[in-house]
Amino acid sequence: MVRDVAYPDVQKKKDVVLIDVRSEGEYEESHIPGAVNIPLFTNEERAQVGTVYKQISPEQAKELGLRLASAKLPELVKAVQEASAGKQPVVYCWRGGMRSKSVATVLDLMGIPALRLEGGYRAYRETVKQRLADFQLKAKCVVIHGMTGVGKTQLLQRLAADGEPVLDLEGMAGHKGSAFGSIGEQPRNQRMFDSLLLQRLEELQDSSYLIMEAESKRIGRVNMPDFLVEAKHHGLHILLEAPLHIRVQRTLDQYVVDDPEFQEKVKGALRSIEKKLPPADRRFAWEALEQKRYAELAELLLVKYYDPRYQYTMSQYVGDFISLDATDLDACKQAIKRTIREKLGLAAVTT
Incomplete structure (x- = not known):
C-alpha cells in the first residue's frame, strides 16, 4: 500500500531518493534540489492530456493518460530502480495527484516500497516560501x-x-x-x-x-x-x-x-x-x-x-x-x- 510522506519528514530520512515524475519541461522550470526526473509523460503527451481534460472531459483525459503510460511502465520501473540504487524512492508530481499515485502504486506492486510526497511539488514550494519568510x-x-x-x-x-x-x-x-x-x-x-x-x-x-x-x-x-x-x-x-x-x-x-x-x-x-x-x-x-x-x-x-x-x-x-x-x-x-x-x-x- 502506498504511503504519503510530508516533505519535512523526507528531509529527516537519509535513505531516500526523490523521483520527479513530471514532464521534462516542468522539471527544468523548477524542481526539488537533488530530485531525479523520470517523467511519466513527455512535454507533448502532457499537453495532449491537458487539452483533452479541458476540451472534452476528465474521464477521457484519464483514459488517454492510461494508454500513454501503460506501454512505458516497465522502463519507468527499471529507471526508478537504477536511480534509487538501494534507497527508498519518494515519488512526486505537481500536486500529489494521479501521476505520482500511479507510479507509486506500480512500484509497490513490483515490490518496491515507494513513498509519495504529500501535496507534491506545490506543497514543497509552500514549505520553501514559509521557511524563507521565517528564516x-x-x-x-x-x-x-x-x-x-x-x-x-x-x-x-x-x-x-x-x-x-x-x-x-x-x-x-x-x-x-x-x-x-x-x-x-x-x-x-x-x-x-x-x-x-x-x-x-x-x-x-x-x-x-x-x-x-x-x-x-x-x-x-x-x-x-x-x-x-x-x-x-x-x-x-x-x-x-x-x-x-x-x-x-x-x-x-x-x-x-x-x-x-x-x-x-x-x-x-x-x-x-x-x-x-x-x-x-x-x-x-x-x-x-x-x-x-x-x-x-x-x-x-x-x-x-x-x-x-x-x-x-x-x-x-x-x-x-x-x-x-x-x-x-x-x-x-x-x-x-x-x-x-x-x-x-x-x-x-x-x-
Whole structure:
C-alpha cells in the first residue's frame, strides 16, 4: 500500500531518493534540489492530456493518460530502480495527484516500497516560501565588493573549494547580474532560486559567517529576500581592487567568446544599454563589436558604463571598507580568509 510522506519528514530520512515524475519541461522550470526526473509523460503527451481534460472531459483525459503510460511502465520501473540504487524512492508530481499515485502504486506492486510526497511539488514550494519568510539569519555576512572584472566570482569559487561558507547568489540565479549577465548562462526563475537558496542557508546554518558578493536585490530574473539584503548592508565589507587590464581579461574569461552565437547575444545586450552611452562611445562600441575587438569593447564598457554605476552604488553603503589587492587571486583568497578571522575574532587561517 502506498504511503504519503510530508516533505519535512523526507528531509529527516537519509535513505531516500526523490523521483520527479513530471514532464521534462516542468522539471527544468523548477524542481526539488537533488530530485531525479523520470517523467511519466513527455512535454507533448502532457499537453495532449491537458487539452483533452479541458476540451472534452476528465474521464477521457484519464483514459488517454492510461494508454500513454501503460506501454512505458516497465522502463519507468527499471529507471526508478537504477536511480534509487538501494534507497527508498519518494515519488512526486505537481500536486500529489494521479501521476505520482500511479507510479507509486506500480512500484509497490513490483515490490518496491515507494513513498509519495504529500501535496507534491506545490506543497514543497509552500514549505520553501514559509521557511524563507521565517528564516532567522544568525551568521555575519562577509560582503565582497569590487568593480566589474575584479575577480569576485573567481574568488568565491576558490573560497568555496576550500570549504568556506560561500553563498553564490549569481550561481543560484543562473545570471551574472548585469545587462550581459544571461550570456552563457541558464537564468532560473524565482521558485528554483528560492529552493537552492534555502537549501544552502540550511546547510550553513551553523556557520558563524557567510561569504557573498555585493549583489543588488534583483539578480537576473529573481529577487533576493529582504532579510538577506538587510544582513548584507550590516555585514563586514571587503573591497577588491585590480588594474584595468586584468579586469578586462577576467571579464572576457567569463564568456565563451568563440561561441558562434556570442556576437549576436552581445548585440542584444548592447542594444539594451547603448542609450546610456555618449554618442561617440556608442559608435566605438558598435564598431568594436562588429570587428570582434572584444577586449576594446569590454574596456570601454567597464570605464564608461559599469564603473560609474558601481561607484554610485558604493556611495550608498554606510561604514568602512577593507581594501584588498586582487591582482593575484590566490594571494587575495588568503588575505580574505585572514581578514575574516581577524575582524570576526576567529582562529587564524592555516591554509
